[in-house]
Amino acid sequence: MKKIDMRVLGIESSCDETAAAVVENGRVIQSSVIASQVDLHAQFGGVYPELASREHVKAINATVKEALQQAHMGLGDLDGIAVTRGPGLAGSLVVGVNLAKGLALSTDLPIVGVNHLEGHLYSAWLYQAGSKPSPEPKLPLLALLVSGGHTELVLMRDHLQYEVLGGTSDDAAGEAFDKVARLLELGYPGGPSIQKAAMQGNSRAFNFPVARLSEPWSFSFSGLKTAVLRTVEEFKSAHKTVPTADIAASFQAAVVRALFEKTIAAAREFKAREIIVAGGVSANKALREAFRSQTEFRVHIPHISLCTDNAAMIAAAGYRHFIADETSNLDFDVQANWSLAETA
Ligand SMILES: Nc1ncnc2c1ncn2[C@@H]1O[C@H](COP(=O)(O)OP(=O)(O)OP(=O)(O)O)[C@@H](O)[C@H]1O
Numbered sequence: 001m002k003k004i005d006m007r008v009l010g011i012e013s014s015c016d017e018t019a020a021a022v023v024e025n026g027r028v029i030q031s032s033v034i035a036s037q038v039d040l041h042a043q044f045g046g047v048y049p050e051l052a053s054r055e056h057v058k059a060i061n062a063t064v065k066e067a068l069q070q071a072h073m074g075l076g077d078l079d080g081i082a083v084t085r086g087p088g089l090a091g092s093l094v095v096g097v098n099l100a101k102g103l104a105l106s107t108d109l110p111i112v113g114v115n116h117l118e119g120h121l122y123s124a125w126l127y128q129a130g131s132k133p134s135p136e137p138k139l140p141l142l143a144l145l146v147s148g149g150h151t152e153l154v155l156m157r158d159h160l161q162y163e164v165l166g167g168t169s170d171d172a173a174g175e176a177f178d179k180v181a182r183l184l185e186l187g188y189p190g191g192p193s194i195q196k197a198a199m200q201g202n203s204r205a206f207n208f209p210v211a212r213l214s215e216p217w218s219f220s221f222s223g224l225k226t227a228v229l230r231t232v233e234e235f236k237s238a239h240k241t242v243p244t245a246d247i248a249a250s251f252q253a254a255v256v257r258a259l260f261e262k263t264i265a266a267a268r269e270f271k272a273r274e275i276i277v278a279g280g281v282s283a284n285k286a287l288r289e290a291f292r293s294q295t296e297f298r299v300h301i302p303h304i305s306l307c308t309d310n311a312a313m314i315a316a317a318g319y320r321h322f323i324a325d326e327t328s329n330l331d332f333d334v335q336a337n338w339s340l341a342e343t344a
């Protein structure tokens, strides 16, 4: 009989966080450790790939060790290893994948290479050991995946089934936050700094446009970014102080409106039972509030600490593969470009 009680070690190194976690049965976080490189990359205003992989090499062993220690487990207590195979920076992915393979080889544990994006989706199933279990998302569901590199509406009719309804034709939502933060001379990463500035501003001060697209489930944020740029330039050329907080608040409101309205419309259209909002931008307070204040759908949004990259979500997705009898051979390669549609 298939084993469904499983403790999975998750390993994540796709971008600038080195992370390891132990998750039980795809839901219960026994430990989740993240070594972030954010401060290091802040001086470049973005992730510097070669530096990122070198930092992973330095941090990964200690991170995995710490995750096992915090879970009060040794390798012998585990039932499987899940590792991010892609998408991400190839040089960074290789570090996590190689360690995971080495551990699998030495322990004989099964290993599975996970798509980072399905990890973000499965973060909605997680809760901390010892705390009240969060309600389990019910399928079929509509997922809004909003991260640094992706903005997608995904229909999940079943576990591990991803129908990508639409994506972004230009910038991802997180990328738009990062670029607008740079324009406004706010800090990196842009999402949290825009959110902070927006708290002091008026979200109705500027009526920034949200693109209307012919494809019903796609997004575009480049027009919005250009509108912000134009507004900033107008103030600068008139030698006036740029009203940073008002611009940040109005920009944030426009992004939230676009994401919220399309997600609800898609959930209705495809008769989803529930909604998931996941990925780095789902940490955004205004976005969380927009979804929380409607009552039509139950919405699952991960705890803020699980919105940005972590390894618990990789272990959670890996668990679903293991119980579906899907494992990887030890010769799998990393996949720097890998869409959810190809994963299903
Ligand atoms: N509070 C917030 N409000 C808005 N955006 C946020 C917030 N916190 C983080 N973000 C954004 O989330 C993004 C990071 O998310 P995440 O770590 O999921 O992205 P990534 O892993 O780089 O990309 P991907 O998952 O698409 O490969 C950044 O663009 C950041 O600005």
Ligand SMILES: [Mg+2]
Binding pocket: 116, 120, 147, 148, 279, 280, 308, 309
């Ligand atoms: Mg991510």
